[in-house]
Amino acid sequence: MYCWKSHLYDIKIVKKEAFRMKKLICAFLLAFLLIIGCGKKDDSKIVAEIDGEKITLSEFNRELDKIPMELKMFVATQMGKRNYLERLIMKRLLIREAKKENIEKEKEFQERLSEIKDQLLIEMLLKKKLVQDVKIDEGEIKKYYEAHKEEFKKPEEINTRHILLKTEEEAKQVQERLTKGEDFIELAKRYSIDPSAKTTGGEIGFHPRGSLVPEYEEEAFKLKRVGQVSGIVKTRFGYHIIRLEGVKPPSYATYEEVKELIRQKLIQEKQGQLLENYINELKKNAKIKVNEEIFKEEKPSEKESPKSPEKPKK
Structure with a gap:
């Protein structure tokens, strides 16, 4: 027989237990946040000074973050970080000297800077348009492996x-x-x-x-x-x-040994095809005029044929 009083009692116990657990969780989270807060490094700490110019811990960490993944092992230790700081100090000193020499205003610097900007613009565009669209599934990799085993x-x-x-x-x-x-x-x-x-x-x-x-x-x-x-x-x-x-x-070589190598190869091939299609589309939508006359091969001038030697007079 169903007893509603017993059911109500059970509900009260559940609610009480839930409230107790909620308090425990809140207390745990608060303690956890306090621990993190206490353990967090002060990013405004000064790592080094160069004639009064400060390098803060946050700046130094940003520089460390720029290091490529395959080279991070060299700054994994405190000694590695200390050595990297020396490189950063050297870099700052050289930049400062270059500015003193007004290198930035020189024509060659401006030309090369413009080239770098153009190259970076192209790289960022292609990354946005092409890289994210390329996906290679396991089936494609296996198919390539079976068809090109001699390569491996x-x-x-x-x-x-x-x-x-x-x-x-x-x-x-x-x-x-x-x-x-x-x-x-x-x-x-x-x-x-x-x-x-x-x-x-x-x-x-x-x-x-x-x-x-x-x-x-x-x-x-x-x-x-x-x-x-x-x-x-x-x-x-x-x-x-x-x-x-x-x-x-x-x-x-086994499939597992070369799987990633094949993946990268297929990605490059797909990116190459996407780039070609993208360039063709850009050309199609642009008005391009080329003066082909400039690129025509010049015909060699006709040389005068040598005169026949005169016959000796009798």
Whole structure:
């Protein structure tokens, strides 16, 4: 049997609980805002002064924000920020000196400034008209990948280890010790003049053809089995003894490896087509007159044909 009194009691409890939660949330938000307020840096703080000219924290942070994403790692630490401040101070000093020299009023400066403005206008226009309209979906990327797999073929790569010696005599001595069964890695760490050999044991990693010193590469790719050791190889760095460590046969880059590369390529192609269409539309709606006479090739003047030599008189 339905009891309305019980239902009303439940409603009161719910309302009371809701009011209690509301108070808790408000208290939490107030505390959170107070914490943020206390922790917030004073943007009016002076970071540096140059003859009384102040660089505030907010100005400095704006300069940091202009740094491209791929370079932000260099200012991620306090030392990085301090070094960047030095660059900013240098920039301000140079600008001040340029103004003292009235560079801004020089004809060349004004001409170049005009060119920069024009270029920036074009870039901003194209960004507004073209960039935002380009969308590439996953299907397009996959379709391109399947149709152009040869573009993503990886050549054969080999991993080698070497011992680099200064003289041929030293190389022969090490070679002899190898033939007696001494450990290649230990000899590389001990005798190689390659600075990295102390930690790598002479290993240089996987490389395709065309990425190594020619003489070294030629001998390295002749090695057919892992563990095989070459003869002495002379390069401009010295005398090498090479050991084959591994072989990667030719293969194709996976879809995931090249997906973003393909996306950027397709975006550029679409943007190029959109730009061409946009330019054609602008031309169509403009009255353009060109004096083609100026661009006509001049006909070479007819040269006088050489006179025939007179016959000798009898």
